Amino acid sequence: MPRRTRKSLSPTKPLLRTPLRVGNLDAAAIVGELRQLHEEAEDPSIDRMPDDAELFRALLYVEKHASVLKDDQAQRDGAVKRVTLWQYLREQVDLHQAKAVEDARSAGTEWADLMPALAVSTPSAAYNKATRLRAAALTAASQEGQAVRRTPEAVLAAERQLEIRAAAERRAAEEASRRHALLVPVARRLVRCRSGFVDDEDVEFWLDQIEAVLPSCHTATQMVSLGTYLEALVRALKKIEQHTAQPAGCSDESRSAHAAAAELLAH
Structure with missing residues (x-):
């Protein structure tokens, strides 16, 4: 009876069975x-x-x-x-x-x-x-x-994957930093021309939230909060425009500020 040959595995192929580990403990x-x-x-x-x-x-x-x-x-x-x-x-x-x-x-x-x-x-x-x-x-x-x-092949492949992941995380962090740097001036512009928007309870509420967080907007968490409030404000303005078929801004300045915020959030 012919002897069965053992199939050779790719040196980079992941292990089929991950070894059990104690892992982190106190x-x-x-x-x-x-x-x-x-x-x-x-x-x-x-x-x-x-x-x-x-x-x-x-x-x-x-x-x-x-x-x-x-x-x-x-x-x-x-x-x-x-x-x-x-x-x-x-x-x-x-x-x-x-x-x-x-x-x-x-x-x-x-x-x-x-x-x-x-x-x-x-x-x-x-x-x-x-x-x-x-x-x-x-x-x-x-x-x-x-x-x-x-194996050297598996290690090099895994290290390449780590490098790719780290590069993607760096790009995401850089993009977030760039976006955050733009959030503050856009938000301030909206607050400055708040009187130029139509009278609406939701719009007033989100403008109040933005105005409250702006003076202390320095950390990443605060920036996330500012972005969340800005998104909610833009949604509220868009809802008004859909219902009225009219711009939510009553002045050129407010309409321009709204457009800038919407463009920033779209990217």
């Missing part, structure tokens, strides 16, 4: 729970247990003194918490080591100089191990939580 709080178990067991050395924030040293302590937990349930709880925290540490190691390698390379360190630090015997092995570390960091940064294959 490690200090869990160390605190371990401390409480040892206090309740009257651990005579508890005052030598490291601070809750010193995760590695605290884990070594509770491992060494695990025998003080006499209650079966306390033993189980303590052991499971230790397993969880060691898994958490394991997941963090690749991320932080990848950042350390990145910093070393940025400082001009050659791959040959990183061989002892990465416990490999050739510069190419140092490069490949660093690539695998970057894969872990890219998996953590993935919006979809999808694991990145530990």
Whole structure:
């Protein structure tokens, strides 16, 4: 019977099964729970247990003194918490080591100089191990939580996607900044000529909101509020024009201000 050949996978193809992860957790709080178990067991050395924030040293302590937990349930709880925290540490190691390698390379360190630090015997092995570390960091940064294959091709492809996403976010931020810079003068112009608009309760309300927020309109959140009020005002003016078939502005200045606001919001 002919032997079935194994299908080779693309080195950039995402993993079909994303590895399970502990993910983010409050490690200090869990160390605190371990401390409480040892206090309740009257651990005579508890005052030598490291601070809750010193995760590695605290884990070594509770491992060494695990025998003080006499209650079966306390033993189980303590052991499971230790397993969880060691898994958490394991997941963090690749991320932080990848950042350390990145910093070393940025400082001009050659791959040959990183061989002892990465416990490999050739510069190419140092490069490949660093690539695998970057894969872990890219998996953590993935919006979809999808694991990145530990191959140079997959890592480079994932990094390109991150660069594309970052560039799109920069463009969106620049556009938002440009739009926000135009919001204030357009809003001020509308407020200045408010007497030139037809008498309408909704128009007056939104003009009041705009006028109230304008003096302190500096942060991104305040700009969003201003944009929201401006959109509501333009909708109210448009509704009047649809019902009356007449301009909502009674003067050239108010009509021009309305047109400027509508054009800004349309883009």
